[in-house]
Amino acid sequence: KAGVTQTPRYLIKTRGQQVTLSCSPISGHRSVSWYQQTPGQGLQFLFEYFSETQRNKGNFPGRFSGRQFSNSRSEMNVSTLELGDSALYLCASSLAGENFPVFGSGTRLTVV
Amino acid sequence: AQSVTQLDSQVPVFEEAPVELRCNYSSSVSVYLFWYVQYPNQGLQLLLKYLSGSTLVKGINGFEAEFNKSQTSFHLRKPSVHISDTAEYFCAVRFSGGSYIPTFGRGTSLIVHP
Numbered sequence: 159k160a161g162v163t164q165t166p167r168y169l170i171k172t173r174g175q176q177v178t179l180s181c182s183p184i185s186g187h188r189s190v191s192w193y194q195q196t197p198g199q200g201l202q203f204l205f206e207y208f209s210e211t212q213r214n215k216g217n218f219p220g221r222f223s224g225r226q227f228s229n230s231r232s233e234m235n236v237s238t239l240e241l242g243d244s245a246l247y248l249c250a251s252s253l254a255g256e257n258f259p260v261f262g263s264g265t266r267l268t269v270v
Numbered sequence: 271a272q273s274v275t276q277l278d279s280q281v282p283v284f285e286e287a288p289v290e291l292r293c294n295y296s297s298s299v300s301v302y303l304f305w306y307v308q309y310p311n312q313g314l315q316l317l318l319k320y321l322s323g324s325t326l327v328k329g330i331n332g333f334e335a336e337f338n339k340s341q342t343s344f345h346l347r348k349p350s351v352h353i354s355d356t357a358e359y360f361c362a363v364r365f366s367g368g369s370y371i372p373t374f375g376r377g378t379s380l381i382v383h384p
Binding site: 162164191200201203206214248250258259260261262263264266 | 312314316374375
């Protein structure tokens with residue numbers, strides 16, 4: 159069974175640009191969550207999607223957005239990038255949200 | 271607010287020595303508890319989980335954890351560590367009756383020296 163796949167693994171962007179990250183969950187998993195991991199703030203919850211609907215949202219500005227497609231694949235978008243957005247972005251999937259999430263390897267975003 | 275505290279940011283230990291990584295949470299409701307491990311440049315991998323039943327939980331790689339409701343703790347232990355156990359360890363708690371999104375601790379860096 160394939161795990162959670164995140165693409166790309168690494169990204170370098172310039173301040174002010176926007177970026178889209180992709181996540182393919184484990185087959186059959188309908189819940190996809192996104193987390194931002196930084197040395198200073200640790201692991202912070204961004205949002206969770208279930209059946210194409212955002213079901214939970216963390217405390218991040220509106221520059222951070224996401225969506226989920228009918229095949230449960232999810233994307234997150236960050237607009238007007240800031241230096242502080244440099245982080246490891248982790249995607250996690252679970253059957254329906256109530257089970258423990260399975261994480262992907264993450265996308266490391268560097269904003270210069 | 272519900273929170274998870276990992277008391278040690280870094281734990282150095284020699285190979286083959288025992289180790290305990292501490293985790294406490296603040297909650298008066300039922301909880302589900304998890305430990306995850308993160309190796310460099312990788313995502314989080316589930317080590318073990320407590321959902322109900324026996325308070326002593328065994329996980330992968332020889333790790334185990336004990337749920338102590340009275341002390342609201344879920345400490346992770348291994349009797350003999352290896353160099354390959356060097357990684358970041360995260361405790362996570364899901365509080366019943368509310369959002370099922372787990373709350374993560376800040377992580378403990380386990381450094382195993384030869």
